[in-house]
Amino acid sequence: MASLREIKNRIGSTKKTRQITKAMQMVSAAKLNRAQTNAQSYEPYTQKIRDVVASIASSHSDASHPMLEEREVKKTGYVIITSDRGLAGAYNAGLIRSLIDTINARHNSSDEYELFVLGRIGSDLLKRKGLEVRKQVTGIADSPSFSEIKEVTRESVQMFESEEVDELYLWYNHFMSPIRQDVTEQKLLPLTDLAEESINQSYEYEPSEEAILEQLLPQYAESLIYGALLDAKASEFGARMTAMSAATDNANQMIDDLTLKYNRARQAAITQEINEIVGGASALE
Amino acid sequence: METMIVDVVTPDGHVYNGDVNMVSARAQSGELGILPRHIPMVAPLSVGSVRLKDGSNVKLVAVSGGFIEVRSDRVTILAEAAEMPSDIDVARARAAKERAERRVAASQEEVDFKRAQLALKRALTRLEVAEGDK
Numbered sequence: 185m186a187s188l189r190e191i192k193n194r195i196g197s198t199k200k201t202r203q204i205t206k207a208m209q210m211v212s213a214a215k216l217n218r219a220q221t222n223a224q225s226y227e228p229y230t231q232k233i234r235d236v237v238a239s240i241a242s243s244h245s246d247a248s249h250p251m252l253e254e255r256e257v258k259k260t261g262y263v264i265i266t267s268d269r270g271l272a273g274a275y276n277a278g279l280i281r282s283l284i285d286t287i288n289a290r291h292n293s294s295d296e297y298e299l300f301v302l303g304r305i306g307s308d309l310l311k312r313k314g315l316e317v318r319k320q321v322t323g324i325a326d327s328p329s330f331s332e333i334k335e336v337t338r339e340s341v342q343m344f345e346s347e348e349v350d351e352l353y354l355w356y357n358h359f360m361s362p363i364r365q366d367v368t369e370q371k372l373l374p375l376t377d378l379a380e381e382s383i384n385q386s387y388e389y390e391p392s393e394e395a396i397l398e399q400l401l402p403q404y405a406e407s408l409i410y411g412a413l414l415d416a417k418a419s420e421f422g423a424r425m426t427a428m429s430a431a432t433d434n435a436n437q438m439i440d441d442l443t444l445k446y447n448r449a450r451q452a453a454i455t456q457e458i459n460e461i462v463g464g465a466s467a468l469e
Numbered sequence: 470m471e472t473m474i475v476d477v478v479t480p481d482g483h484v485y486n487g488d489v490n491m492v493s494a495r496a497q498s499g500e501l502g503i504l505p506r507h508i509p510m511v512a513p514l515s516v517g518s519v520r521l522k523d524g525s526n527v528k529l530v531a532v533s534g535g536f537i538e539v540r541s542d543r544v545t546i547l548a549e550a551a552e553m554p555s556d557i558d559v560a561r562a563r564a565a566k567e568r569a570e571r572r573v574a575a576s577q578e579e580v581d582f583k584r585a586q587l588a589l590k591r592a593l594t595r596l597e598v599a600e601g602d603k
Contacts, residue, residue: 225482228483229547236511240511330480330481330550387509387538389511390510390512398513399534403534403536406549
């Protein structure tokens with residue numbers, strides 16, 4: 185049986201760990217709140233662009249744009265959104281695992297895809313698995329502004345425009361609830377699902393539909409990446425909050441168990457001591 | 470006087486939301502003046518300031534591109550970045566302007582030049598909007 189002192193030390197260190205996990209849980213809860221507000225304030229922007237693009241797409245005009253047309257796929261681009269820091273449960277690992285499964289199933293060689301990774305954990309994991317990361321962005325703020333990630337969004341959308349990649353997928357954890365995040369694959373480009381949306385507005389286009397699509401579509405595609413990032417941030421904090429609350433619960437359980445053990449050991453020591461005294465006394469009689 | 474609702478939206482949220490009598494903006498095809506009950510329209514904007522007229526009061530908003538969507542009672546401006554005069558950091562804008570000027574002078578390649586020119590235009594717009602408010 186472990187000595188009294190050993191048990192006491194373990195109780196002490198577990199209590200310290202609990203303090204940290206509890207603090208992180210509360211910080212994540214606050215950040216989750218912020219991230220959800222951010223995601224909400226972004227929503228009207230993308231909604232509006234989607235309306236306009238959809239109304240152009242459904243106006244049965246001749247206007248077309250490379251971003252609206254499917255072409256033969258020779259190379260696929262993936263934009264992967266992970267976190268910079270760990271301690272978020274299976275947040276990153278789950279995403280990367282299903283990404284790698286998908287890549288293995290879809291592609292025969294590494295020439296057929298390009299990876300853009302946001303977040304350090306994701307790019308580290310991918311590199312460790314031997315995948316080549318074309319570009320990585322780290323140090324993204326907890327509530328990122330659009331200008332912060334503009335470079336990576338622009339670059340990935342330009343890859344599509346210059347036909348370096350023929351389709352672009354977005355991988356991130358979609359926020360369902362604070363305790364549930366779903367790994368999501370979203371096809372970013374070409375934009376194919378727009379025409380199906382219902383339209384209640386028709387517009388005059390100045391100067392022309394083509395000119396508007398020219399400007400609108402890259403802006404839309406980039407804003408979708410930003411939207412996914414905000415979503416992923418909310419998921420990250422949700423995942424971290426859940427992971428940390430589980431860790432705090434575990435620490436509590438462990439402290440209870442250890443305290444019980446400690447009391448038993450103390451009781452045993454006292455009993456032994458009494459026995460020894462009684463034994464010693466009776467030996468004198 | 471008749472008014473319409475103007476909404477300036479960026480990915481980071483609403484920048485301005487309110488009733489005005491007239492909106493004038495610089496579209497890529499030329500200057501646009503929009504009064505209430507305008508025909509529904511969509512037009513891309515160039516980098517510049519948008520003027521929102523409310524009675525005798527004129528508000529300026531610095532807009533970096535994007536586009537304008539007009540409906541009879543509502544105007545929405547969607548831009549990657551937009552700022553009200555009160556949100557503009559004049560010192561920073563001035564620094565950005567100087568940096569952009571140097572880059573315009575120094576850049577050799579076509580792409581770099583264009584990019585530097587756009588940055589310069591954004592900085593100038595910001596300064597113009599910030600100073601127009603005084």
